[in-house]
Amino acid sequence: MSGPTPGFLVWRLSMKWRVAVDRALAPLGLTHAQYSLLASLLGLDRPSQRRLADHTGLEPLYVSKLARTLEVAGLLDRLPDPADTRAVQLVLTARGREVTGQAVGIVRELMEQLLAPLDEGRRAAFVADLHALLDISQP
Secondary structure, eight states: OOSSOHHHHHHHHHHHHHHHHHHHHGGGTOOHHHHHHHHHHHHSSSOBHHHHHHHHTOOHHHHHHHHHHHHHTTSEEEEEETTEEEEEEEEEOHHHHHHHHHHHHHHHHHHHHHHTTSOHHHHHHHHHHHHHHHTOOOO
16 A cells, blocks of 8 residues: 555544644633533533543543543533442533533534535545444434
């Protein structure tokens, strides 16, 4: 195979996306990783840190660190899990929902820019391929 390998291309695309999200969300005081947690909380009902780690693909210890930082910033609350005394549940605060809503809008616009070179059919195929490669079902 000549030229960049698929692994290199995936890595480069991932890095391009992460840097773009970090820059776009900087005015809100968020990083890409923090955004991943906050945006995921919009669709999950009081997940444990472990469940959120599984959902985002981040290490549980890193999710714990991010959650503590976001709690100090007033964007989420860490609540005791009534079913498991060792676990905590995560929930967005009112301010967290507001900031996350703004961030989601920014990231959606950024995604449109990134996918702009692809026509609608190629976009759909690209997204389907990503789901297949990540072994996750499409919404």
